[in-house]
Amino acid sequence: MQMNAQNSSGSQGSQSYASVTKTGIPPPLTKLLSHSKAQACQILIDKRSLQATNELKELTEVQLTTKAELTLKLMSKVGTTLPDNISFLSAKNVQNGGILYELNAPGSAKWINALANRSKFLNHFGTDIIIKEQVYQILLENIPISFNPNSKIALSEMECKGGLKQDNITKARYIKPIMRYNPNQRTAHIALILKTKTTANQIIHFKISVKGKKVYGHKLLPKPSRCLKCQTFNGRHIAADCPQEHNTCRTCRANHQTASCTIDIQELYHCANCNTDSHTSWSHECSIFITRWQENRVRNEEAKYKYFHTEDPNTWDKIKDKSNNYETDPLPPQILTQTYNNEWRTIHHQN
Ligand SMILES: [Zn+2]
Ligand SMILES: [Zn+2]
Numbered sequence: 630m631q632m633n634a635q636n637s638s639g640s641q642g643s644q645s646y647a648s649v650t651k652t653g654i655p656p657p658l659t660k661l662l663s664h665s666k667a668q669a670c671q672i673l674i675d676k677r678s679l680q681a682t683n684e685l686k687e688l689t690e691v692q693l694t695t696k697a698e699l700t701l702k703l704m705s706k707v708g709t710t711l712p713d714n715i716s717f718l719s720a721k722n723v724q725n726g727g728i729l730y731e732l733n734a735p736g737s738a739k740w741i742n743a744l745a746n747r748s749k750f751l752n753h754f755g756t757d758i759i760i761k762e763q764v765y766q767i768l769l770e771n772i773p774i775s776f777n778p779n780s781k782i783a784l785s786e787m788e789c790k791g792g793l794k795q796d797n798i799t800k801a802r803y804i805k806p807i808m809r810y811n812p813n814q815r816t817a818h819i820a821l822i823l824k825t826k827t828t829a830n831q832i833i834h835f836k837i838s839v840k841g842k843k844v845y846g847h848k849l850l851p852k853p854s855r856c857l858k859c860q861t862f863n864g865r866h867i868a869a870d871c872p873q874e875h876n877t878c879r880t881c882r883a884n885h886q887t888a889s890c891t892i893d894i895q896e897l898y899h900c901a902n903c904n905t906d907s908h909t910s911w912s913h914e915c916s917i918f919i920t921r922w923q924e925n926r927v928r929n930e931e932a933k934y935k936y937f938h939t940e941d942p943n944t945w946d947k948i949k950d951k952s953n954n955y956e957t958d959p960l961p962p963q964i965l966t967q968t969y970n971n972e973w974r975t976i977h978h979q980n
């Protein structure tokens with residue numbers, strides 16, 4: 630991130646590299662930095678759809694790594710020039726059912742993610758799978774609701790006015806569906822999905838202009854995951870591994886699939902998590918969701934920092950503004966919206 634020139638005003642109290650090396654980097658930050666470094670070398674392979682069978686799940690980590698290595702060999706055999714030393718170091722089954730691979734270097738992960746290489750890799754690797762792109766999400770507060778997040782022109786105007794690289798904004802969406810807003814409401818929060826940390830940090834640092842209004846950006850943090858079968862927020866399993874035999878409806882808590890539920894009035898909603906009426910099991914108003922999210926927030930070291938970490942010490946600032954102090958503040962209702970499901974996004978479908 631090129632923040633140095635304007636840093637004197639915007640990043641008071643930031644640690645200079647010299648001061649950090651003198652005092653030593655605190656262990657939690659060292660851990661975050663090495664996590665961030667490893668992330669740059671990773672790719673996430675996942676099923677194309679929830680319904681697709683996941684044969685990869687049956688393979689061991691060694692088998693998965695060998696499979697990926699063989700895929701590279703096959704690509705090379707049919708004429709693809711591979712980058713020097715590209716190799717797969719490890720594979721890990723992740724909670725949502727995908728396979729997280731770590732490669733030898735960020736350049737190798739970047740090469741696989743390039744459009745042409747990605748489709749060739751997937752063609753040789755297997756069927757019904759995709760590679761998910763790593764994305765960085767930020768929350769922009771109080772955007773004039775005349776902003777249309779689905780308009781490509783609106784997004785490229787934001788990039789242009791914010792001095793961002795073209796096509797760095799992958800997507801924008803209102804946090805709450807626009808139809809659920811109060812008729813007198815003039816502004817609303819949006820989530821902005823970005824391709825690079827640098828772009829996300831640039832917006833967090835310098836703010837960005839949307840529809841003639843300059844707005845702040847904050848990192849969006851992971852929200853507690855919910856099992857789609859039993860609806861629990863405990864985050865220990867996904868639907869495919871759910872120990873419960875029957876489906877619990879997320880709207881009324883009865884033993885049927887949510888899609889077949891006929892309940893459509895709020896008074897009859899029933900939450901399977903806190904066992905009360907008037908809200909659904911996925912509601913962010915649920916007391917169990919709020920408790921779990923607070924617990925996650927306290928445990929999540931990343932939440933204490935303002936920027937997405939890079940090697941630039943300017944991105945190592947802790948959040949000092951009290952209103953955004955994720956560490957100690959109670960959870961204000963608007964912060965509940967500052968969550969997202971995961972940091973990977975589907976970018977390409979390919980056999
Ligand atoms: Zn479950
Ligand atoms: Zn139901």
Ligand SMILES: [Zn+2]
Nearest residue numbers: 900902903915
């Ligand atoms: Zn509840």
